[in-house]
Amino acid sequence: MTDLLSAPLFDTAPIAERLRNALPTDVDYASARLFDERSEHLSVRQNNLEPIFNEFDTGAMISIWNDGGLGYAATADLSSAGLAKAVERARHWAGVTAGHMVGGQSQGAAAIAPPPHHPTGTYTSPVEVGWDSMPLDDRLELLHQQSRLLGIDDRIVDWAARLTRRSVDTLLVTTGKDGERGEVQQRFEFVYPGMRATANEGVNTQTRTFGANAFRGQGGAEVLGRYGFGDAASRIADEALELLTAPNCPSGVMDILLAPDQMVLQIHESIGHPLELDRILGDERNYAGTSFVTPDMFGSFRYGSDLLNVTFDPTVPGQLASYGFDDDGSPATKQHLIESGILQRGLGGAVSQQRSGLQGVSNSRAASWNRPPIDRMANLNVEPGDSTIEELVASIEDGVYMHTNNSWSIDDSRNKFQFNCEYGQRIENGEVVGAVRNPGYRGISRNFWTNLTGVADTDSFTVMGTPNCGKGELNQMIGTGHASPACKFSDIEVFGGES
Amino acid sequence: MSSITATQASASTERQAYFDELVTSATATLQGDEVLLANLAGEATDFIRLNNNDVRQAGSVDQQKLSVDLIEGQRHVGGTINLTGDRSMDDARVTALLTTLRDQRRLVPEDPYLLYNTEPSSTNNVKTGDIPTPDAALADIRTAGQGKDLVGIYASGDTFHGFANSLGQRNWFQSSTFNLDWCFYLQADKAAKNLYAGFDWNDDAFASKIDWSSQQLTALARDPKVLDPGDYRTYLAPRAMEEVMSLLSYYGAFGRRAHETKQTPFLKMLAGDATLSEKVSISENTAGGVAPNFQSSGFIRPDAVQLIVDGKLNDTLVSPRSAQEYGVATNGAHGGEYPESMAIAPGTIPTSGVAEALDTGLFVGNLWYTNFSDLSACRTTGMTRFATFWIDSGEIVAPVSVLRFDDTAFNMLGDRLEGLTDTAEVLLDPSTYMERSTASARLPGALLSDMRFVL
Numbered sequence: 001m002t003d004l005l006s007a008p009l010f011d012t013a014p015i016a017e018r019l020r021n022a023l024p025t026d027v028d029y030a031s032a033r034l035f036d037e038r039s040e041h042l043s044v045r046q047n048n049l050e051p052i053f054n055e056f057d058t059g060a061m062i063s064i065w066n067d068g069g070l071g072y073a074a075t076a077d078l079s080s081a082g083l084a085k086a087v088e089r090a091r092h093w094a095g096v097t098a099g100h101m102v103g104g105q106s107q108g109a110a111a112i113a114p115p116p117h118h119p120t121g122t123y124t125s126p127v128e129v130g131w132d133s134m135p136l137d138d139r140l141e142l143l144h145q146q147s148r149l150l151g152i153d154d155r156i157v158d159w160a161a162r163l164t165r166r167s168v169d170t171l172l173v174t175t176g177k178d179g180e181r182g183e184v185q186q187r188f189e190f191v192y193p194g195m196r197a198t199a200n201e202g203v204n205t206q207t208r209t210f211g212a213n214a215f216r217g218q219g220g221a222e223v224l225g226r227y228g229f230g231d232a233a234s235r236i237a238d239e240a241l242e243l244l245t246a247p248n249c250p251s252g253v254m255d256i257l258l259a260p261d262q263m264v265l266q267i268h269e270s271i272g273h274p275l276e277l278d279r280i281l282g283d284e285r286n287y288a289g290t291s292f293v294t295p296d297m298f299g300s301f302r303y304g305s306d307l308l309n310v311t312f313d314p315t316v317p318g319q320l321a322s323y324g325f326d327d328d329g330s331p332a333t334k335q336h337l338i339e340s341g342i343l344q345r346g347l348g349g350a351v352s353q354q355r356s357g358l359q360g361v362s363n364s365r366a367a368s369w370n371r372p373p374i375d376r377m378a379n380l381n382v383e384p385g386d387s388t389i390e391e392l393v394a395s396i397e398d399g400v401y402m403h404t405n406n407s408w409s410i411d412d413s414r415n416k417f418q419f420n421c422e423y424g425q426r427i428e429n430g431e432v433v434g435a436v437r438n439p440g441y442r443g444i445s446r447n448f449w450t451n452l453t454g455v456a457d458t459d460s461f462t463v464m465g466t467p468n469c470g471k472g473e474l475n476q477m478i479g480t481g482h483a484s485p486a487c488k489f490s491d492i493e494v495f496g497g498e499s
Numbered sequence: 500m501s502s503i504t505a506t507q508a509s510a511s512t513e514r515q516a517y518f519d520e521l522v523t524s525a526t527a528t529l530q531g532d533e534v535l536l537a538n539l540a541g542e543a544t545d546f547i548r549l550n551n552n553d554v555r556q557a558g559s560v561d562q563q564k565l566s567v568d569l570i571e572g573q574r575h576v577g578g579t580i581n582l583t584g585d586r587s588m589d590d591a592r593v594t595a596l597l598t599t600l601r602d603q604r605r606l607v608p609e610d611p612y613l614l615y616n617t618e619p620s621s622t623n624n625v626k627t628g629d630i631p632t633p634d635a636a637l638a639d640i641r642t643a644g645q646g647k648d649l650v651g652i653y654a655s656g657d658t659f660h661g662f663a664n665s666l667g668q669r670n671w672f673q674s675s676t677f678n679l680d681w682c683f684y685l686q687a688d689k690a691a692k693n694l695y696a697g698f699d700w701n702d703d704a705f706a707s708k709i710d711w712s713s714q715q716l717t718a719l720a721r722d723p724k725v726l727d728p729g730d731y732r733t734y735l736a737p738r739a740m741e742e743v744m745s746l747l748s749y750y751g752a753f754g755r756r757a758h759e760t761k762q763t764p765f766l767k768m769l770a771g772d773a774t775l776s777e778k779v780s781i782s783e784n785t786a787g788g789v790a791p792n793f794q795s796s797g798f799i800r801p802d803a804v805q806l807i808v809d810g811k812l813n814d815t816l817v818s819p820r821s822a823q824e825y826g827v828a829t830n831g832a833h834g835g836e837y838p839e840s841m842a843i844a845p846g847t848i849p850t851s852g853v854a855e856a857l858d859t860g861l862f863v864g865n866l867w868y869t870n871f872s873d874l875s876a877c878r879t880t881g882m883t884r885f886a887t888f889w890i891d892s893g894e895i896v897a898p899v900s901v902l903r904f905d906d907t908a909f910n911m912l913g914d915r916l917e918g919l920t921d922t923a924e925v926l927l928d929p930s931t932y933m934e935r936s937t938a939s940a941r942l943p944g945a946l947l948s949d950m951r952f953v954l
Contacts, residue, residue: 051613090558286682411688412867418905
């Protein structure tokens with residue numbers, strides 16, 4: 001076995017061949033999905049380096065479809081013996097579940113068929129500036145520099161600058177009775193910069209962050225410049241202090257302008273999750289919930305105003321959830337989910353498409369080697385419009401411009417939601433007149449998007465993501481991408497914090 | 500000892516021995532005055548996911564993660580790898596990891612907040628369980644769900660944790676458990692949720708849970724009541740309390756660092772501007788829970804830490820780093836400084852008489868997706884979910900369509916708290932993010948004179 005810490009497994013071990021040799025060929029379909037991650041987590045808090053942490057996570061999941069049954073077994077033992085043991089376990093589960101699987105387009109229909117293809121292909125994250133061009137001591141110095149810029153006032157009681165880099169290689173190998181073979185190799189490079197400043201006076205504590213973890217993506221060191229990591233610390237510290245003396249956000253029904261780093265959560269919670277086909281099929285009802293969206297709505301339901309155009313797009317260079325193939329091997333393509341406000345298509349991979357009879361996308365994803373793939377968001381984006389930010393502000397007589405999510409809550413059908421943001425700006429008669437603290441708003445997804453009355457242009461369009469979407473039984477945390485411009489919504493219930 | 504439990508005990512012994520040998524080998528490679536801390540977290544679990552009483556996905560996960568901290572003086576760097584179970588492969592991986600950490604450590608300064616246990620205190624805790632085979636469990640569950648829309652997940656197997664250091668300390672914990680987390684769905688958002696979890700499967704106990712859920716379905720079938728936003732007299736069942744307490748815990752209600760940096764939702768309590776009701780006493784009850792009693796720096800946790808006593812702040816969870824940073828003693832908390840074995844002392848409202856005590860108002864069986872609408876003020880929001888009923892004169896009248904609440908914990912557990920039930924329900928955490936959770940809570944239900952619902 002190679003030294004997995006010094007180089008990716010692909011490059012130094014005949015792993016594809018070992019996986020393929022382990023797979024049985026006397027079953028309808030078999031796959032081995034390898035996941036190999038090397039990560040480094042750096043953090044400087046209050047000008048002190050916190051312990052560096054390195055993560056090396058490698059394992060494989062064997063999945064076997066046979067005679068209407070499906071089973072999986074996940075193992076970190078990638079020796080021939082370890083893989084053989086996992087194959088037998090997966091085969092056992094396929095036998096146990098045959099005849100008892102959730103069915104096809106209607107209950108009582110034939111069990112789900114295995115994937116119809118043996119995919120082949122590759123994907124590699126686009127990298128402009130290799131990570132190795134920034135040695136560890138340079139990375140540490142960058143964080144120390146940002147930390148010094150954050151902790152600038154005695155009222156700033158806590159502050160930190162963080163940097164995580166993840167390299168993830170995946171390999172999907174497939175075989176079956178048909179004698180065909182597939183192999184998909186994908187290599188991902190992720191960079192997650194972060195920082196925060198917390199200010200306090202008495203019982204008033206305010207925190208500002210670097211996009212609340214939304215500013216992250218695929219690439220190398222250029223990701224830092226993409227999001228302005230080197231220029232944000234002073235603004236973050238200043239705004240945390242500003243919020244201490246800012247008035248409370250007013251309450252009432254008014255317009256809101258949501259910055260891209262709040263649109264991330266609005267899109268995620270009230271478009272992404274409701275459109276997941278496995279939720280619509282009832283799989284998540286014990287945990288993450290269902291959806292107000294029903295199958296008959298696709299193709300006709302008015303989800304939002306004419307200004308709303310939403311795409312599933314795993315082809316955006318550098319976005320967090322871009323890939324070439326999902327974890328069932330379906331090739332990734334861009335699809336419109338909502339066009340001019342009308343719901344077109346759901347977020348469901350090959351299995352959900354079979355079960356529902358609905359069109360979907362290539363979004364069957366697993367968080368790691370030890371979790372089976374399920375329907376997940378990947379990159380879910382609101383397409384830019386034609387208005388400038390200045391035009392949108394000028395159009396608001398009474399409203400709040402809200403930046404950076406810091407709280408999110410929604411019901412189990414993805415309808416009644418409530419969000420809070422870190423930083424608000426009061427808009428009166430078309431002008432920003434000052435900061436407000438604790439801005440929040442609530443609404444109902446089914447109506448909210450029809451109140452979309454302005455979409456900013458490409459100048460504010462920001463490609464972002466969120467690292468911690470939780471769903472599934474077994475539970476899985478995965479990153480999703482969300483790109484959006486600033487957006488204006490009218491007649492929204494707005495509130496502030498406790499006075 | 501049955502053959503099942505004998506197998507579990509034998510597996511535990513083998514895993515423990517393997518971990519011990521690995522760390523002993525690694526210790527032999529240490530250079531100079533290096534100190535090694537090693538933590539093992541693993542499981543061998545079978546999972547069955549169900550929808551409409553059929554199988555959605557079923558399989559097994561075997562994993563062992565070894566995390567190490569390599570220390571020289573006050574400088575240290577950490578890392579984690581998977582173990583394969585093959586000794587030569589794992590020795591090679593550990594050696595490679597230590598080499599990487601040594602290289603990085605040359606670049607790091609002394610850590611002023613490094614603290615680890617230097618007085619070895621070894622423990623061994625193995626809890627076996629009489630668990631059915633997954634095949635048998637699947638058959639029993641599907642039989643119980645016949646004719647019903649059963650959705651949920653069954654997990655069973657061994658979870659194990661170990662600590663070892665180069666100073667000779669060895670701590671081991673293994674538990675063999677099952678956890679069935681499920682709903683019977685009626686329609687739309689109407690469902691009866693239940694949990695059957697423990698060490699020893701008992702057919703009668705399972706049947707009793709199924710009966711309870713079936714009865715809930717009958718009540719859920721009545722015409723729903725839609726309530727307008729407003730303040731309502733409310734009973735929060737233990738599972739609903741768990742949502743509120745988890746939110747408070749995770750965001751620093753009980754953590755030392757959050758208190759010191761004014762980021763705790765209990766900020767007003769710290770400032771003397773608020774208290775909880777004197778009926779509320781909260782502890783981190785490690786002795787009464789199912790989590791390991793040791794933490795990643797080798798400190799042994801006390802049996803209990805009294806966090807809130809009679810409504811007032813009494814103590815916090817202090818990790819070793821916080822102990823060094825703030826000049827206090829550690830009480831064995833992990834780095835997140837939130838409870839893993841929370842217990843709220845029961846009160847005096849008879850658990851069997853909750854409906855009568857409520858009289859007229861909302862019975863909230865579960866809450867969902869709680870978060871803060873103003874963290875500094877401890878103002879929380881979330882949704883009702885599953886079995887929420889309107890009670891009139893002590894009788895169930897109708898299920899209630901989902902409602903959003905937005906209220907402060909200082910109200911809910913403060914002057915609006917009329918009382919707690921006289922028994923605390925044991926709730927084992929079914930979470931499986933990255934690994935099966937060993938957290939638990941012992942919580943009573945809470946009767947509130949009113950609670951604010953906003954949508």
